[in-house]
Amino acid sequence: xxxxxxxxxxxxxxxxxxxxxxxxxxxxxxxxxxxxxxxxxxxxxxxxxxxxxxxxxxxxxxxxxxxxxxxxxxxxxxxxxxxxxxxxxxxxxxxxxxxxxxxxxxxxxxxxxxxxxxxxxxxxxxxxxxxxxxxxxxxxxxxxxxxxxxxxxxxxxxxxxxxxxxxxxxxxxxxxxxxxxxxxxxxxxxxxxxxxxxxxxxxxxxxxxxxxxxxxxxxxxxxxxxxxxxxxxxxxxxxxxxxxxxxxxxxxxxxxxxxxxxxxxxxxxxxxxxxxxxxxxxxxxxxxxxxxxxxxxxxxxxxxxxxxxxxxxxxxxxxxxxxxxxxxxxxxxxxxxxxxxxxxxxxxxxxxxxxxxxxxxxxxxxxxxxxxxxxxxxxxxxxxxxxxxxxxxxxxxxxxxxxxxxxxxxxxxxxxxxxxxxxxxxxxxxxxxxxxxxxxxxxxxxxxxxxxxxxxxxxxxxxxxxxxxxxxxxxxxxxxxxxxxxxxxxxxxxxxxxxxxxxxxxxxxxxxxxxxxxxxxxxxxxxxxxxxxxxxxxxxxxxxxxxxxxxxxxxxxxxxxxxxxxxxxxxx
RNA sequence: GCAGAUGUGGCCAAACUGGAUAAGGCAUCUGGCUACGAACCAGAAGAUUCCAGGUUCGAAUCCUGGCAUCUGCACCA
Numbered sequence: 001x002x003x004x005x006x007x008x009x010x011x012x013x014x015x016x017x018x019x020x021x022x023x024x025x026x027x028x029x030x031x032x033x034x035x036x037x038x039x040x041x042x043x044x045x046x047x048x049x050x051x052x053x054x055x056x057x058x059x060x061x062x063x064x065x066x067x068x069x070x071x072x073x074x075x076x077x078x079x080x081x082x083x084x085x086x087x088x089x090x091x092x093x094x095x096x097x098x099x100x101x102x103x104x105x106x107x108x109x110x111x112x113x114x115x116x117x118x119x120x121x122x123x124x125x126x127x128x129x130x131x132x133x134x135x136x137x138x139x140x141x142x143x144x145x146x147x148x149x150x151x152x153x154x155x156x157x158x159x160x161x162x163x164x165x166x167x168x169x170x171x172x173x174x175x176x177x178x179x180x181x182x183x184x185x186x187x188x189x190x191x192x193x194x195x196x197x198x199x200x201x202x203x204x205x206x207x208x209x210x211x212x213x214x215x216x217x218x219x220x221x222x223x224x225x226x227x228x229x230x231x232x233x234x235x236x237x238x239x240x241x242x243x244x245x246x247x248x249x250x251x252x253x254x255x256x257x258x259x260x261x262x263x264x265x266x267x268x269x270x271x272x273x274x275x276x277x278x279x280x281x282x283x284x285x286x287x288x289x290x291x292x293x294x295x296x297x298x299x300x301x302x303x304x305x306x307x308x309x310x311x312x313x314x315x316x317x318x319x320x321x322x323x324x325x326x327x328x329x330x331x332x333x334x335x336x337x338x339x340x341x342x343x344x345x346x347x348x349x350x351x352x353x354x355x356x357x358x359x360x361x362x363x364x365x366x367x368x369x370x371x372x373x374x375x376x377x378x379x380x381x382x383x384x385x386x387x388x389x390x391x392x393x394x395x396x397x398x399x400x401x402x403x404x405x406x407x408x409x410x411x412x413x414x415x416x417x418x419x420x421x422x423x424x425x426x427x428x429x430x431x432x433x434x435x436x437x438x439x440x441x442x443x444x445x446x447x448x449x450x451x452x453x454x455x456x457x458x459x460x461x462x463x464x465x466x467x468x469x470x471x472x473x474x475x476x477x478x479x480x481x482x483x484x485x486x487x488x489x490x491x492x493x494x495x496x497x498x499x500x501x502x503x504x505x506x507x508x509x510x511x512x513x514x515x516x517x518x519x520x521x522x523x524x525x526x527x528x529x530x531x532x533x534x535x536x537x538x539x540x541x542x543x544x545x546x547x548x549x550x551x552x553x554x555x556x557x558x559x560x561x562x563x564x565x566x567x568x569x570x571x572x
Numbered sequence: 573g574c575a576g577a578u579g580u581g582g583c584c585a586a587a588c589u590g591g592a593u594a595a596g597g598c599a600u601c602u603g604g605c606u607a608c609g610a611a612c613c614a615g616a617a618g619a620u621u622c623c624a625g626g627u628u629c630g631a632a633u634c635c636u637g638g639c640a641u642c643u644g645c646a647c648c649a
Contacts, residue, residue, distance in 0.1 A: 303647040
């Protein structure tokens with residue numbers, strides 16, 4: 001949308017000579033202050049070329065340039081050449097396109113390339129901690145953004161369902177003499193597993209030999225011991241039950257749950273390949289791939305007891321994904337603490353001769369910090385009494401919202417499920433609104449206040465737009481619109497923002513940064529709230545025109561919310 | 573020690589990737605509901621963008637050198 005306007009300006013300016021169209025396009029900017037127009041051409045680089053003052057150049061250009069169709073005026077200000085679009089024209093163009101394309105407005109054509117996104121990827125046997133929301137929501141949103149940008153997306157939950165921690169669980173389970181018959185195993189719950197972990201660390205503190213016992217148990221599992229395998233399956237099922245419940249609540253989906261165990265049978269082939277390519281080196285009874293020439297520490301492939309590590313399994317996973325999906329890009333949405341690990345894995349693949357290793361991208365993000373007693377932000381522990389389990393935080397947010405709903409809208413149907421959706425959007429938005437490398441400073445009270453720049457604020461804007469549509473009782477058509485009714489500042493501000501949707505999708509995708517769309521959703525919500533507040537729709541002579549703008553805004557906001565992985569609510 | 577991330581009003585932070593007077597939110601102060609949904613809107617006040625140099629017509633943004641905070645650095649994942 002914006003493009004065609006920029007093209008028109010570029011063509012007009014290029015027609016005067018001096019600059020080519022592409023040079024103009026490169027210079028052209030969108031002023032942040034709307035009073036400076038819709039597009040702006042800084043003339044400073046021209047100063048040297050023409051040996052004239054930028055101010056004079058802008059003034060000169062202003063008199064010479066032929067105003068492209070749809071533009072109202074061009075004004076030179078302090079070395080900038082500012083172009084103003086005709087408001088009614090812009091409105092007509094943009095709303096027309098939104099009406100034909102619907103929620104697909106601003107999306108890109110399919111490009112026939114595949115992107116694999118690995119996100120959430122929690123450990124089996126442990127409850128989802130609140131910090132797991134980061135990889136889960138960033139990945140969920142990125143998968144939607146990549147799709148909107150034209151890629152085919154493969155969403156993978158790379159479960160941590162293999163490794164020494166299962167040795168610990170099995171060891172503790174047997175030590176406590178818990179029942180191992182199928183019926184009892186089927187009733188296992190995630191809480192029980194958490195309990196086992198806790199008691200393991202307690203006991204292991206006094207009896208360090210328990211660690212060896214756990215390692216031995218994992219080795220037996222790795223060697224296919226049927227009994228150990230049965231326990232492992234039971235642990236996994238108990239965890240998946242709870243994961244599924246949470247993912248459903250959060251609207252998070254995956255195409256594949258290929259955990260680490262899935263790659264276990266492929267490990268020998270990987271080891272053999274490393275061996276045959278002479279990359280495996282023994283060091284202190286462990287086998288590693290040396291990466292000294294890249295200034296990286298060695299990549300640890302096999303422990304002294306012969307069992308493998310997660311780097312080994314990541315190698316197998318990457319090879320498998322390439323074979324299976326022929327990806328153009330493969331994203332790992334994992335916290336930045338693991339940057340080194342991914343560098344090592346990617347470097348190892350490069351050493352194995354796979355030139356596609358440069359299509360593997362680690363998407364790092366910052367920590368979730370909590371306020372401690374001294375008022376400092378720190379990792380882990382929440383302030384007195386607050387749980388840090390995801391399900392507890394979700395529940396607390398939901399309770400708070402239900403209270404608000406009972407106050408403000410006691411007659412609301414499905415109050416419970418609406419509350420869940422608002423709670424999810426509040427937490428998701430809190431997580432996505434800032435650049436992903438920033439640490440999320442989670443203050444329980446602030447996060448649950450739901451005023452200002454929050455998920456509920458945006459949902460509320462969407463609800464108000466829907467509500468006006470509902471009360472109107474009909475759908476406005478473009479043919480009924482008098483475009484001159486939509487040239488006031490608030491309408492103009494709104495449409496100006498809607499125009500930029502495709503640009504925002506592009507930026508969010510190219511930077512792997514959902515925050516760009518989160519900020520954008522805020523911009524839309526702000527402008528929508530303002531428009532609604534200042535421009536009465538129903539019962540005015542501008543009713544049909546304004547309703548049309550309301551409908552279009554709702555469509556855009558609905559899709560942007562979905563791109564964030566948030567369910568757009570119609571009543572709250 | 574080495575590597576990476578971060579540093580912007582009292583607090584949280586944005587900035588089209590080098591453009592105009594550095595957004596927005598919280599907290600503070602002022603005003604607006606017999607409501608197209610006030611989970612909102614309007615207004616006030618609050619900034620040496622960590623420091624020092626450099627590049628540029630122009631720097632929060634790029635370069636050099638510091639400082640601070642956080643994270644990671646071979647048998648957990």
